[in-house]
Amino acid sequence: MKRILVAGVGNIFLGDDGFGVEVSRRLAGRPLPDGVRVVDFGIRGLDLTYTLLDGWDAAILVDAAPRGGRPGTLYVLEPRLDPDATAALEPHAMDPAKVLALVREMGGTPPLMRVVGCEPEAAGDFEVGLSPAVQAAVDPAVALVERIVAQLGAADA
Numbered sequence: 001m002k003r004i005l006v007a008g009v010g011n012i013f014l015g016d017d018g019f020g021v022e023v024s025r026r027l028a029g030r031p032l033p034d035g036v037r038v039v040d041f042g043i044r045g046l047d048l049t050y051t052l053l054d055g056w057d058a059a060i061l062v063d064a065a066p067r068g069g070r071p072g073t074l075y076v077l078e079p080r081l082d083p084d085a086t087a088a089l090e091p092h093a094m095d096p097a098k099v100l101a102l103v104r105e106m107g108g109t110p111p112l113m114r115v116v117g118c119e120p121e122a123a124g125d126f127e128v129g130l131s132p133a134v135q136a137a138v139d140p141a142v143a144l145v146e147r148i149v150a151q152l153g154a155a156d157a
Helices: 016-028 045-052 096-105 132-154
Strands: 004-009 036-042 058-064 074-077 112-118
Touching: 004 016, 004 045, 004 132, 016 036, 016 058, 016 112, 016 132, 036 045, 045 096, 058 132, 074 132, 112 132
Parallel strands: 004 036, 004 058, 058 112
Antiparallel strands: 074 112
16 A cells, blocks of 8 residues: 655645645545545645655645646646755745755655646735635645545556
8 A cells, every 4th residue: 555645735824825725624524545644734844844754655745836827727747856956944934845855865765746736826915715716726626636646546556
């Protein structure tokens, strides 16, 4: 059985940046296969780093991902570890590239990674709650994460 971490990341006080947190909240209430753990990490990059050091087979990060598309557009990304990424963490922010660099610097090997991202409409300004376009993408993102979990769990099983 594969161990898969689903990590919701983002800041609920910055509008659409709270997308990953909301998706992880919804997923936590759904039945998932054995070995799958859903955690809302918010902006706690150090907590995510230590969790990734715990020998996961795969991890799915769920986050807002500005890529220039229409607000609410979902993306599945396969991050590559940047050998030049610095491992410095900010106490009140979450930078997945820095988290992965810190995992490596702490002697760990990041697991197979996927990022389920959503194009934000309003992120960065103090605002609680998701925009309508991003809110509408939450349920499709939950279904997408469940499909990726199934694919990753079946890979090399």
